[in-house]
Amino acid sequence: MTIDSMRDRPPEGGLVQLLTPEGERVEHPDYPLDLSAEDVRGLYRDLVLVRAIDREAVALTRQGELGLWASLLGQEAAQIGSGRALTAQDMVFPTYREHGVAYCRGVDPLKLLGMFRGVNHAGWDPAEHGFHLYTIVIGSQTLHAAGYAMGIQRDGLLGTPNAGAAIAYFGDGATSQGDVNEAFVFASVFNAPVVFFCQNNQWAISEPLERQSRIPLYRRAQGFGFPGVRVDGNDVFACLAVTRRALENARTGQGPTLVEAYTYRMGAHTTTDDPTRYRLRTDEEAWKLKDPIERVRAYLRRSGLADDAFLASVEAEGKDIAADLRTRCRALPDPRPEAIFENVYAAPHALMTEEQEAFAAYLASFEEEVA
Amino acid sequence: MTTLTLGRALNEGMRRAMEDDPKVLVMGEDVGRLGGVFRVTDGLQKDFGEERVIDTPLAESGIVGTAIGLALRGYRPVCEIQFDGFVFPAADQIITQLAKMHLRSLGAVKLPVVVRIPCGGGIGAVEHHSESPEAYFAHTAGLRVVACSNAADAYTMIRRAIASPDPVIFFEPKRRYWDKAEVSTDVALSDLPDLHAAQVVQPGDDVTVLAYGPSVKTCLEAAAAAAAEGRSLEVIDLRSLNPLDVDTVEASVARTGRCVVVHEAPVFAGFGAELAARITERCFYRLEAPVLRVGGFSTPYPPSRLEDHYLPDLDRVLDAVDRTFAW
Numbered sequence: 001m002t003i004d005s006m007r008d009r010p011p012e013g014g015l016v017q018l019l020t021p022e023g024e025r026v027e028h029p030d031y032p033l034d035l036s037a038e039d040v041r042g043l044y045r046d047l048v049l050v051r052a053i054d055r056e057a058v059a060l061t062r063q064g065e066l067g068l069w070a071s072l073l074g075q076e077a078a079q080i081g082s083g084r085a086l087t088a089q090d091m092v093f094p095t096y097r098e099h100g101v102a103y104c105r106g107v108d109p110l111k112l113l114g115m116f117r118g119v120n121h122a123g124w125d126p127a128e129h130g131f132h133l134y135t136i137v138i139g140s141q142t143l144h145a146a147g148y149a150m151g152i153q154r155d156g157l158l159g160t161p162n163a164g165a166a167i168a169y170f171g172d173g174a175t176s177q178g179d180v181n182e183a184f185v186f187a188s189v190f191n192a193p194v195v196f197f198c199q200n201n202q203w204a205i206s207e208p209l210e211r212q213s214r215i216p217l218y219r220r221a222q223g224f225g226f227p228g229v230r231v232d233g234n235d236v237f238a239c240l241a242v243t244r245r246a247l248e249n250a251r252t253g254q255g256p257t258l259v260e261a262y263t264y265r266m267g268a269h270t271t272t273d274d275p276t277r278y279r280l281r282t283d284e285e286a287w288k289l290k291d292p293i294e295r296v297r298a299y300l301r302r303s304g305l306a307d308d309a310f311l312a313s314v315e316a317e318g319k320d321i322a323a324d325l326r327t328r329c330r331a332l333p334d335p336r337p338e339a340i341f342e343n344v345y346a347a348p349h350a351l352m353t354e355e356q357e358a359f360a361a362y363l364a365s366f367e368e369e370v371a
Numbered sequence: 372m373t374t375l376t377l378g379r380a381l382n383e384g385m386r387r388a389m390e391d392d393p394k395v396l397v398m399g400e401d402v403g404r405l406g407g408v409f410r411v412t413d414g415l416q417k418d419f420g421e422e423r424v425i426d427t428p429l430a431e432s433g434i435v436g437t438a439i440g441l442a443l444r445g446y447r448p449v450c451e452i453q454f455d456g457f458v459f460p461a462a463d464q465i466i467t468q469l470a471k472m473h474l475r476s477l478g479a480v481k482l483p484v485v486v487r488i489p490c491g492g493g494i495g496a497v498e499h500h501s502e503s504p505e506a507y508f509a510h511t512a513g514l515r516v517v518a519c520s521n522a523a524d525a526y527t528m529i530r531r532a533i534a535s536p537d538p539v540i541f542f543e544p545k546r547r548y549w550d551k552a553e554v555s556t557d558v559a560l561s562d563l564p565d566l567h568a569a570q571v572v573q574p575g576d577d578v579t580v581l582a583y584g585p586s587v588k589t590c591l592e593a594a595a596a597a598a599a600e601g602r603s604l605e606v607i608d609l610r611s612l613n614p615l616d617v618d619t620v621e622a623s624v625a626r627t628g629r630c631v632v633v634h635e636a637p638v639f640a641g642f643g644a645e646l647a648a649r650i651t652e653r654c655f656y657r658l659e660a661p662v663l664r665v666g667g668f669s670t671p672y673p674p675s676r677l678e679d680h681y682l683p684d685l686d687r688v689l690d691a692v693d694r695t696f697a698w
């Protein structure tokens with residue numbers, strides 16, 4: 001069997017699903033979920049808006065405004081579902097693709113563009129949003145999440161209303177890294193309040209999941225000594241319910257959970273990638289039928305929770321957010337050259353001062369020539 | 372002679388090595404089906420099969436660690452690290468294992484492993500994709516460390532590196548991957564130039580400019596600009612950092628009395644420091660000025676909108692040349 005023909009098989013071992021691709025609400029005994037009409041409309045709006053933001057960022061890259069973009073297309077439900085399960089006390093450790101989670105944490109999308117435009121390496125204060133910096137080095141942040149969770153534990157907050165949990169986001173490819181496996185071990189032996197949220201989008205650039213694992217990823221958890229659960233990553237309800245439960249377990253001292261959100265990277269790995277070199281268009285077509293937004297729209301219509309006017313207003317809002325993002329992105333100033341030397345160290349540092357002064361004198365020498 | 376890009380020349384060099392020796396393997400992330408993110412291994416899996424061109428799991432320590440095991444079993448793995456900034460998960464295997472096995476086995480174990488690392492900046496990339504980590508490896512005894520600067524050298528050096536009985540850290544200047552040059556591909560291995568010999572790529576009389584990898588082209592451009600102003604720069608492409616061809620360097624500096632070292636890595640504790648010290652030891656009485664170093668600032672590689680300030684360019688090289696004359 002070729003890799004490509006395996007891609008569309010239903011995942012072995014089943015997965016938690018609360019909303020079918022056709023938009024039908026189904027129950028799962030372990031994951032009851034009560035959502036008001038407003039909740040559902042809110043989730044729908046989130047999904048549409050992050051897709052609009054993402055689409056705009058891709059367009060900005062094509063226009064040369066960004067150097068690169070890692071699109072979340074197809075993974076909106078995994079990110080919004082898990083992101084909306086978080087409380088203010090929780091701390092997120094993201095990769096470079098977690099734009100939807102960032103949105104849930106109130107990070108201005110403009111700030112996400114900074115590193116892709118090349119004006120900074122990450123433009124926000126992690127503490128302000130409970131959202132750590134994007135991590136590009138695959139897997140590193142999972143250890144930070146485990147350590148952060150050990151801190152929460154040592155603060156003695158578990159089981160109290162002030163308890164938070166850490167949640168680490170990472171991909172299917174990342175599960176091969178030593179750091180990720182070490183994070184599993186640390187979290188497990190210390191019973192740390194951390195959720196490992198793996199978005200299995202089936203690809204690590206050109207390498208299919210089969211190159212990282214012979215068993216379903218969620219089953220890895222068992223070997224490390226904590227529960228693993230596979231959720232339909234294109235089902236925002238299921239992602240919400242499963243993550244909520246995992247976070248709650250963590251906050252009440254029941255230790256880590258591995259959540260495998262089974263989804264698909266609908267776009268290229270990044271804007272510089274060309275997926276036609278390694279995967280079939282038919283795969284993408286098959287996954288399109290499981291689109292995370294379409295099914296919520298179908299559910300909204302079917303259940304009468306939203307009318308056309310609401311759907312149209314959300315579309316319009318998406319357009320406005322995108323237009324606003326475009327304008328603000330184009331207006332982003334280039335960083336000042338001196339920024340190279342700033343913040344390298346927390347305390348004054350002689351070599352930084354020396355190099356910065358020499359650099360300033362060097363730049364000034366050109367101005368003299370021109371004058 | 373054929374005209375090849377630097378990336379293609381590496382590809383042809385690996386292809387030739389694989390044809391000549393069935394034990395040569397290529398391994399790394401996305402090197403097979405995709406042909407590498409820079410397409411340097413393009414077509415190799417198609418022609419040599421999945422057993423010899425291996426798309427590995429996403430784990431750099433795993434790549435180098437298993438390469439060591441394969442080498443113990445008689446293979447000659449050529450590992451690709453996707454970007455400079457991602458070699459660090461493999462640093463443990465490279466530094467504590469790969470570099471030391473020959474010594475620890477009293478010479479019984481040879482590890483002919485090549486670790487290819489695209490390096491350097493100038494491509495407008497995000498963090499960890501523009502670094503120059505050569506000094507860490509040059510500092511590690513037991514590793515041979517080389518850096519190619521042009522297509523012709525890329526072809527010969529990768530073949531030589533694969534044939535080396537010692538591990539080789541092989542730096543490739545990623546922003547020069549698309550630069551073309553004439554390459555002679557019909558040469559027997561034994562007739563290829565020494566992997567570790569420096570080359571005078573631009574003869575001159577007034578000042579010696581030492582460079583390697585991506586900086587060589589910058590220095591050649593600086594030499595052309597300086598020539599227009601009547602100053603004669605001798606540019607040496609070091610090609611190898613460890614071992615270092617000090618004789619070629621000494622012969623030049625002894626003549627010119629002035630030396631400027633250029634690399635993209637931070638100047639502080641960078642490879643230029645080793646060069647400056649060696650030159651001072653060998654040419655002390657013939658130096659007209661201290662050896663000056665031009666390189667990246669002693670800061671992390673900046674966001675891409677600032678990288679032109681960070682990277683040593685023609686002006687920064689010429690500025691250092693001016694300073695060495697004004698001493």
Ligand SMILES: Cc1ncc(C[n+]2csc(CCOP(=O)(O)OP(=O)(O)O)c2C)c(N)n1
Pocket residue numbers: 097136137138170171172173174175201203204205265269400429431453457460
């Ligand atoms: C340590 C390390 N090695 C290699 C890379 C290059 N790289 C960037 S993304 C990627 C694939 C990641 O796949 P996965 O973990 O599945 O996440 P996805 O991109 O699919 O979200 C690779 C190999 C990296 N960023 N870090």
Ligand SMILES: [Mg+2]
Pocket residue numbers: 171172173199200201202203204205
């Ligand atoms: Mg993936």
